[in-house]
Amino acid sequence: MGDEEDTRTPASKSADILAKIKADAEKRRSLTKIGEKEKNVDDHKDDLKNRNSLPEDGRKVKKRLNDTAEEEEKAQSSKKRKKSSSGGENVEKEDVHDEFPQKKKKHKKERKNSCEMCGDDINDKESRQVIMKKLSGDDKKGDDKDNLEPSKSKDKSPTKSKHSEDGKKIKSKKMKQAKQESLEDKKEDSCGDDDDLLSEEINGKEVGGFTVLGEEKPKTPPQLGRLLPDWLASPSLVSADLSASSPVETLSSLDTRLVEKLKENGIIDFFPVQLQVIPEILSEVHYGYKTGVAGFRPSDLCVSAPTGSGKTLTFVLPIIQALLNRVECKLRALVVLPVRELAAQVYRVFQTYCEGSKLQVGLIAGMKPLHSEQRTLVKHGYGGYESLVDIIVATPGRLVDHITQTKGFDLTALRFLVLDEADRMMELLKQDWLLEVEKAVYSKGRDPPGPLNVRNSYHIQVPFQKLLFSATLSQNPEKIKQLNLFQPKLFTAVGGGTNKGGALVVGGISPSLDQKQTDVNSKGASSLRENNNDIPGKYTMPAELTEECMECTSAERPLLILHFLLNLKYSQILCFTNSKDSAHRLCLLLKLVGGFTSQEVTGNTHHTKMTKAIKKFSQGQIDILVCSDAMARGMDLVNARYVLSYDPPKLLTTYIHRVGRTARAGKEGTAITFVQDQEFYHFKKMTSAIRRTGLNKIKVPKDKLEPLVPKLQAALKKLSFKIPRKGRSKIKRGTKKGK
Numbered sequence: 001m002g003d004e005e006d007t008r009t010p011a012s013k014s015a016d017i018l019a020k021i022k023a024d025a026e027k028r029r030s031l032t033k034i035g036e037k038e039k040n041v042d043d044h045k046d047d048l049k050n051r052n053s054l055p056e057d058g059r060k061v062k063k064r065l066n067d068t069a070e071e072e073e074k075a076q077s078s079k080k081r082k083k084s085s086s087g088g089e090n091v092e093k094e095d096v097h098d099e100f101p102q103k104k105k106k107h108k109k110e111r112k113n114s115c116e117m118c119g120d121d122i123n124d125k126e127s128r129q130v131i132m133k134k135l136s137g138d139d140k141k142g143d144d145k146d147n148l149e150p151s152k153s154k155d156k157s158p159t160k161s162k163h164s165e166d167g168k169k170i171k172s173k174k175m176k177q178a179k180q181e182s183l184e185d186k187k188e189d190s191c192g193d194d195d196d197l198l199s200e201e202i203n204g205k206e207v208g209g210f211t212v213l214g215e216e217k218p219k220t221p222p223q224l225g226r227l228l229p230d231w232l233a234s235p236s237l238v239s240a241d242l243s244a245s246s247p248v249e250t251l252s253s254l255d256t257r258l259v260e261k262l263k264e265n266g267i268i269d270f271f272p273v274q275l276q277v278i279p280e281i282l283s284e285v286h287y288g289y290k291t292g293v294a295g296f297r298p299s300d301l302c303v304s305a306p307t308g309s310g311k312t313l314t315f316v317l318p319i320i321q322a323l324l325n326r327v328e329c330k331l332r333a334l335v336v337l338p339v340r341e342l343a344a345q346v347y348r349v350f351q352t353y354c355e356g357s358k359l360q361v362g363l364i365a366g367m368k369p370l371h372s373e374q375r376t377l378v379k380h381g382y383g384g385y386e387s388l389v390d391i392i393v394a395t396p397g398r399l400v401d402h403i404t405q406t407k408g409f410d411l412t413a414l415r416f417l418v419l420d421e422a423d424r425m426m427e428l429l430k431q432d433w434l435l436e437v438e439k440a441v442y443s444k445g446r447d448p449p450g451p452l453n454v455r456n457s458y459h460i461q462v463p464f465q466k467l468l469f470s471a472t473l474s475q476n477p478e479k480i481k482q483l484n485l486f487q488p489k490l491f492t493a494v495g496g497g498t499n500k501g502g503a504l505v506v507g508g509i510s511p512s513l514d515q516k517q518t519d520v521n522s523k524g525a526s527s528l529r530e531n532n533n534d535i536p537g538k539y540t541m542p543a544e545l546t547e548e549c550m551e552c553t554s555a556e557r558p559l560l561i562l563h564f565l566l567n568l569k570y571s572q573i574l575c576f577t578n579s580k581d582s583a584h585r586l587c588l589l590l591k592l593v594g595g596f597t598s599q600e601v602t603g604n605t606h607h608t609k610m611t612k613a614i615k616k617f618s619q620g621q622i623d624i625l626v627c628s629d630a631m632a633r634g635m636d637l638v639n640a641r642y643v644l645s646y647d648p649p650k651l652l653t654t655y656i657h658r659v660g661r662t663a664r665a666g667k668e669g670t671a672i673t674f675v676q677d678q679e680f681y682h683f684k685k686m687t688s689a690i691r692r693t694g695l696n697k698i699k700v701p702k703d704k705l706e707p708l709v710p711k712l713q714a715a716l717k718k719l720s721f722k723i724p725r726k727g728r729s730k731i732k733r734g735t736k737k738g739k
């Protein structure tokens with residue numbers, strides 16, 4: 001396009017050149033057209049593009065013309081300055097040229113040369129200017145260059161003159177002025193509010209014959225508040241303070257047989273969560289397990305209470321009481337837990353409190369082969385299959401195995417479904433175990449919950465109630481929705497105030513919901529939201545727990561353990577690592593040092609070995625039990641006094657469950673977390689939601705650790721022989737295969 005315009009310019013030699021370029025390009029185009037007749041329009045466009053890129057000569061000419069025009073304008077402006085002013089900058093610039101006539105000549109020569117090359121008529125100023133404007137399309141650039149040119153020439157001069165110095169001063173003055181102007185502009189811009197007002201005033205008005213439409217400013221959206229379902233927003237509050245307990249007799253609705261059992265097992269008082277939740281469950285079985293209150297289906301319950309606050313008995317007791325007077329043995333209660341050791345633990349509690357009654361409890365957690373578990377669940381009688389159990393404690397995987405493979409395994413009479421460690425169970429929902437259970441429950445003519453109609457009003461609908469328990473229960477409505485809860489009710493623990501290490505209950509002591517809401521929105525709570533993407537205000541820590549954070553290097557960690565065991569004579573220590581390998585290595589090392597008893601318990605440990613180790617630890621026969629996070633949840637190690645986190649946990653929930661292995665049932669306990677310098681910030685931030693006071697770092701003086709170094713080094717030397725180097729085992733295996 002630009003080329004076409006140039007041809008239309010007044011007749012000049014430069015214009016001729018441009019015409020030449022155009023003609024050249026035309027030739028090329030025509031040649032390509034002849035050569036490629038069958039090419040489509042796109043090819044033609046490409047050709048035009050090539051045309052723009054091909055005439056290198058033309059570009060050169062354009063450049064030269066630019067240079068020439070610039071030079072000409074410089075000459076013109078210097079002449080004008082000469083005429084118009086007698087002082088200041090212009091005078092100085094004139095002088096520069098006057099002083100250096102050679103320079104002037106050189107400029108002229110350059111112009112002449114360039115014109116010889118391009119064939120332009122340099123005397124035709126008008127044409128040159130027009131060409132210049134057309135080609136460059138930017139007059140200002142040329143002007144700027146013009147302004148700079150004299151100073152450039154000055155710099156190149158062999159001697160520095162007075163004038164040139166003056167010129168510099170003037171230039172710097174100019175620069176300052178420009179700076180000031182730009183600063184003022186910026187100031188104006190930064191006065192946001194005033195500016196906004198101004199623009200609003202101007203907006204829609206006539207300015208210089210134009211209507212100012214103004215800019216559309218983005219409006220900041222109003223901040224959204226938390227909008228929760230009613231049952232989550234207004235939970236029933238339970239005190240986390242275990243000292244606020246009441247004698248077991250205070251629960252008048254509890255069967256006397258169970259009260260006796262409790263006393264036999266040394267339980268004299270009920271903890272707050274038990275005092276509140278047991279009557280709630282019992283109220284729905286007052287007229288038997290077959291109907292809810294007034295024939296309505298009972299609400300599902302969610303209970304969030306700190307670790308070691310007695311949640312297990314909270315569901316064990318009312319379930320047993322509901323089924324105590326049953327006539328026919330049918331599977332009516334199902335308790336699901338994430339791991340088999342936990343399932344075995346809860347199974348033992350059920351057995352303890354069912355002892356002496358006709359109720360039968362079963363365990364299906366994969367500890368025995370499937371067929372031997374099947375024999376304990378159902379038998380084939382005269383009238384078909386009969387259930388041998390009233391209550392089953394299960395892990396989700398094995399439960400699904402029985403639903404799909406065990407003949408006569410019938411869930412249609414199920415009254416209670418308990419999800420202990422419910423937040424973990426929600427994570428396992430991906431395995432669809434709950435869908436399988438619900439499918440089995442609503443089969444063989446049992447109607448799923450729905451509106452009352454003539455058909456279902458004729459026969460009694462056994463209500464199906466879900467009970468959820470956890471110390472870190474997710475109150476994220478999206479997650480909870482997956483559980484298909486029916487008119488759920490939430491019991492959440494609050495209270496206690498700060499514990500000895502500064503950790504506290506998120507929410508604080510709050511008799512009223514309003515108070516709780518205030519605390520929920522506190523700074524700590526908001527960081528919890530950040531960490532977990534969950535609704536805050538749900539995690540509580542045992543008030544008897546003392547938390548410590550020990551700053552150390554990676555190499556110092558085993559030394560610190562030796563210091564605790566050998567110098568401070570600590571015992572009943574649970575030591576958590578972040579991996580099985582790490583636990584294995586540490587346990588080996590500690591055994592090599594000697595002087596105390598240690599044992600390892602991880603996900604790889606066989607369950608009989610694990611049960612033995614837990615028993616020994618509870619009896620005080622093991623000083624330190626090194627474990628992975630497989631042991632972090634739910635395990636009731638009654639005598640654990642110290643919880644060491646050899647590696648700091650990555651998640652807040654993991655931390656809560658780890659430290660919750662101590663300070664249980666109102667007993668004192670200490671949690672010590674080893675934190676390296678670079679890990680401290682993350683750890684502090686992660687745990688900030690469960691503490692109100694700052695987290696203090698403790699350091700053991702080096703002089704206390706140094707005497708232990710030779711012992712550790714000797715053990716490490718032995719350990720290097722015990723643990724094969726990377727690849728050694730592979731090589732061995734490889735050679736075996738080769739053989």
Ligand SMILES: Nc1ncnc2c1ncn2[C@@H]1O[C@H](COP(=O)(O)OP(=O)(O)OP(=O)(O)O)[C@@H](O)[C@H]1O
Binds near residue numbers: 266269471635660
């Ligand atoms: N009322 C009570 N009085 C004294 N001890 C109790 C009482 N209730 C439960 N316990 C004991 O407290 C310990 C912890 O109970 P439990 O295992 O039920 O806690 P939990 O809340 O389920 O903890 P976690 O969240 O870690 O699983 C158990 O040893 C249990 O026997």
